[in-house]
Amino acid sequence: MQSLGPQRVYQRQLRRDPAPSRWQYRMQRLWLTPLFRTLFRVGLPVLVAGGVVGIYVADGARRAAFVQGYEDIKEKFQNRPEFMVGLISVEGASPELAEAVRAKAGLTLPASSFKLDLDLARQRIENLDAVASAELRVRPGGVLQIMITERVPVMVWRIDDRIEMLDETGHRVASLESRGDRADLPLVAGEGADRAAGEALEVLAAAQPILPRLRGLVRIGDRRWDLVLDRDQKIMLPEHNAVAALERLIALDRAEDVLARDLLTVDLRNEERPVLRLAQGAMTERRKAMGMEPSGSSDL
Amino acid sequence: MTDLYQSQRAMRNMRRAAMQRGVIAILDVGTSKIACLILRFDGPEKLREVDGVGPMAGQSQFRVIGAATTRSRGVRFGEISQMNETERAVRTAVQAAQKMANVRVDHVIACFSGAEPRSYGLAGEWELQDSVVTEQDVARVLASCDVPDIGPGREVLHAHPVNFALDHRTGLADPRGQIGNRLACDMHLLSVDGAVVQNLLYCIKRCDLELAGIASSAYVSGKSSLVEDEQELGAACIDMGGGSTGISIFMKKHMIYADTVRMGGDHVTSDISKGLQIPLSMAEKIKTKHGGVYATSMDDREMIETGGESGDWEKDRRQISRTELIGIMRPRVEEILEEVRIRLDGAGFDSLPSQSIVLTGGASQIPGLDGLAARILGPQVRLGRPLRVQGLPQAATGAAFASAVGLCLFAAHPQDEWWDFEIPSERYPARSIKRAFRWFKDNW
Numbered sequence: 001m002q003s004l005g006p007q008r009v010y011q012r013q014l015r016r017d018p019a020p021s022r023w024q025y026r027m028q029r030l031w032l033t034p035l036f037r038t039l040f041r042v043g044l045p046v047l048v049a050g051g052v053v054g055i056y057v058a059d060g061a062r063r064a065a066f067v068q069g070y071e072d073i074k075e076k077f078q079n080r081p082e083f084m085v086g087l088i089s090v091e092g093a094s095p096e097l098a099e100a101v102r103a104k105a106g107l108t109l110p111a112s113s114f115k116l117d118l119d120l121a122r123q124r125i126e127n128l129d130a131v132a133s134a135e136l137r138v139r140p141g142g143v144l145q146i147m148i149t150e151r152v153p154v155m156v157w158r159i160d161d162r163i164e165m166l167d168e169t170g171h172r173v174a175s176l177e178s179r180g181d182r183a184d185l186p187l188v189a190g191e192g193a194d195r196a197a198g199e200a201l202e203v204l205a206a207a208q209p210i211l212p213r214l215r216g217l218v219r220i221g222d223r224r225w226d227l228v229l230d231r232d233q234k235i236m237l238p239e240h241n242a243v244a245a246l247e248r249l250i251a252l253d254r255a256e257d258v259l260a261r262d263l264l265t266v267d268l269r270n271e272e273r274p275v276l277r278l279a280q281g282a283m284t285e286r287r288k289a290m291g292m293e294p295s296g297s298s299d300l
Numbered sequence: 301m302t303d304l305y306q307s308q309r310a311m312r313n314m315r316r317a318a319m320q321r322g323v324i325a326i327l328d329v330g331t332s333k334i335a336c337l338i339l340r341f342d343g344p345e346k347l348r349e350v351d352g353v354g355p356m357a358g359q360s361q362f363r364v365i366g367a368a369t370t371r372s373r374g375v376r377f378g379e380i381s382q383m384n385e386t387e388r389a390v391r392t393a394v395q396a397a398q399k400m401a402n403v404r405v406d407h408v409i410a411c412f413s414g415a416e417p418r419s420y421g422l423a424g425e426w427e428l429q430d431s432v433v434t435e436q437d438v439a440r441v442l443a444s445c446d447v448p449d450i451g452p453g454r455e456v457l458h459a460h461p462v463n464f465a466l467d468h469r470t471g472l473a474d475p476r477g478q479i480g481n482r483l484a485c486d487m488h489l490l491s492v493d494g495a496v497v498q499n500l501l502y503c504i505k506r507c508d509l510e511l512a513g514i515a516s517s518a519y520v521s522g523k524s525s526l527v528e529d530e531q532e533l534g535a536a537c538i539d540m541g542g543g544s545t546g547i548s549i550f551m552k553k554h555m556i557y558a559d560t561v562r563m564g565g566d567h568v569t570s571d572i573s574k575g576l577q578i579p580l581s582m583a584e585k586i587k588t589k590h591g592g593v594y595a596t597s598m599d600d601r602e603m604i605e606t607g608g609e610s611g612d613w614e615k616d617r618r619q620i621s622r623t624e625l626i627g628i629m630r631p632r633v634e635e636i637l638e639e640v641r642i643r644l645d646g647a648g649f650d651s652l653p654s655q656s657i658v659l660t661g662g663a664s665q666i667p668g669l670d671g672l673a674a675r676i677l678g679p680q681v682r683l684g685r686p687l688r689v690q691g692l693p694q695a696a697t698g699a700a701f702a703s704a705v706g707l708c709l710f711a712a713h714p715q716d717e718w719w720d721f722e723i724p725s726e727r728y729p730a731r732s733i734k735r736a737f738r739w740f741k742d743n744w
Contacts, residue, residue, distance in 0.1 A: 019388030020395050028395055029508065032404035
């Protein structure tokens with residue numbers, strides 16, 4: 001007896017057609033086209049990404065919010081305590097100069113190290129006459145270290161009833177109230193003496209033997225140097241080869257004791273022919289010694 | 301005939317364009333399978349001796365980069381009988397080959413075996429105006445061949461100039477520049493049923509492909525299976541396919557005769573199926589596994605399970621001996637070979653200097669066939685396999701792919717056909733600028 005349950009349905013399985021459909025075939029051929037492939041794999045993602053960004057950016061408020069958010073994050077990061085600078089330490093400067101440097105740097109502390117314009121501060125500090133060079137560095141622990149190389153004054157310059165100190169390059173270092181404040185430094189005077197400071201130093205070095213008698217150097221016509229000694233003696237150096245001329249004079253002095261004589265001027269301007277000008281008394285004596293009658297010119 | 305001329309020329313141009321692009325597809329539309337190969341042309345010959353591939357037939361110029369084969373549907377006797385089914389099969393093969401090659405092909409060269417090819421021998425003569433043979437003279441002598449009535453609805457598939465003769469010297473391959481008075485030529489013309497070609501064209505067009513050439517499979521399998529001296533001295537190639545058996549006779553490297561017997565391996569299969577009352581697929585399986593044409597006493601004891609899915613135990617458990625199988629197969633194979641014999645006799649194959657016969661095609665793989673063929677066709681029979689080409693998968697190197705491989709050679713190096721020569725200037729349509737140009741070129 002057969003069961004009366006549901007009959008098993010014999011459904012012939014349709015065999016799958018191995019052939020691709022027309023559309024499948026065409027799509028595969030399209031996909032194998034190099035241009036289409038490149039467009040699909042590069043062009044389409046770029047287009048979609050560009051479109052999304054474009055739509056987002058098209059709204060002004062969103063753009064502003066985005067910029068604001070970026071700024072906030074940047075601010076927050078820069079203001080972290082690790083980056084804050086609270087102290088300035090000045091090294092290599094006298095206390096007065098250090099004060100001036102602090103004032104001149106013009107930094108409002110505490111500030112984030114991202115916001116410190118160290119280059120500008122350095123330029124400002126180097127504008128100080130007494131500072132040869134400055135080096136600024138943010139040290140860990142929030143310290144801004146300013147390392148100063150001071151200018152070293154090597155001479156005193158008297159000009160137009162001002163008294164300045166100059167360094168070896170002739171740059172002004174500071175002003176002085178009176179010459180006596182820095183009696184240890186040699187004195188120079190005259191227009192353009194600062195520009196010829198190097199030559200002045202060479203001349204001074206050459207004049208070492210007569211240094212106790214030296215009162216100072218005078219720049220004449222921004223061209224050449226005069227050495228002024230005590231007893232109103234004056235040594236006029238040539239424009240060129242001043243040091244050599246001076247050395248010759250000193251050698252002469254050593255041999256013949258020239259400068260100890262009653263001279264007014266030693267004129268070395270002409271290398272061929274140094275000229276001495278005697279004082280009035282010495283001139284008279286000389287004439288007498290030579291047996292010449294003192295003439296009417298004795299009142300000269 | 302002019303429109304065929306135009307379409308053949310257009311196909312040649314298409315082929316040149318495809319060669320320039322570097323990729324071309326080969327489509328062998330057979331009765332039992334459709335094979336698609338994709339060739340890449342790498343420009344001039346790059347010989348690689350290590351592969352054992354010589355330059356002889358130009359097959360080192362290209363490389364097979366994609367190969368696919370699928371069971372053919374809707375093709376009978378090498379002709380398309382159901383367009384939709386065939387189109388699907390072509391799509392399957394082309395898609396799989398494209399997938400393997402990872403490249404898109406637009407141009408395809410196709411071959412088919414059916415359409416009742418008929419061979420004609422044509423002869424033409426031309427008195428030379430000045431004694432040197434020029435290209436125009438060649439064109440004129442080709443044009444002077446009197447075309448036979450090939451019948452209504454038939455088209456010319458191949459038209460090879462086989463031989464040129466100048467005065468009394470014959471056997472010239474290229475008469476240009478030679479001196480004589482009378483130029484004569486022999487041409488071999490192969491006509492096929494136009495409707496079949498139109499069907500194939502339409503089918504390929506439906507697959508978004510462009511036809512860059514069309515060939516008879518008998519011709520191309522002869523190109524691939526006959527070795528060079530066989531082609532030179534004279535040989536026949538029997539391409540035993542599924543639905544039809546192609547015959548082509550070669551002489552001096554030119555095909556001089558082609559024909560088709562509308563019987564093939566599928567008929568053997570259907571005989572087995574009918575004789576043993578088993579499904580066609582089972583019959584095909586038994587045929588390929590146990591088939592043969594010579595029975596020995598050993599075969600009486602070799603029993604073959606026929607199987608079946610009828611649900612009837614008695615029917616499904618039947619066994620047959622191999623002798624019975626051979627007894628079914630042999631008459632049909634003999635019939636095919638007899639038919640081939642008749643065609644060869646009709647073509648005058650007996651009078652050729654060399655009468656070697658090469659069997660190729662899928663159905664030529666029946667064991668013992670060469671012995672049977674030697675008894676029917678003549679003593680010089682061998683089994684042929686197609687030439688080796690670069691990159692062809694191992695599975696596609698068998699005799700069944702003779703026409704596909706031959707088509708590759710055809711794509712790389714087509715023989716000069718009638719439409720590859722110049723058109724004589726007086727055949728140009730009147731008022732053509734080309735004609736005026738040609739007249740100037742000829743007269744100055």
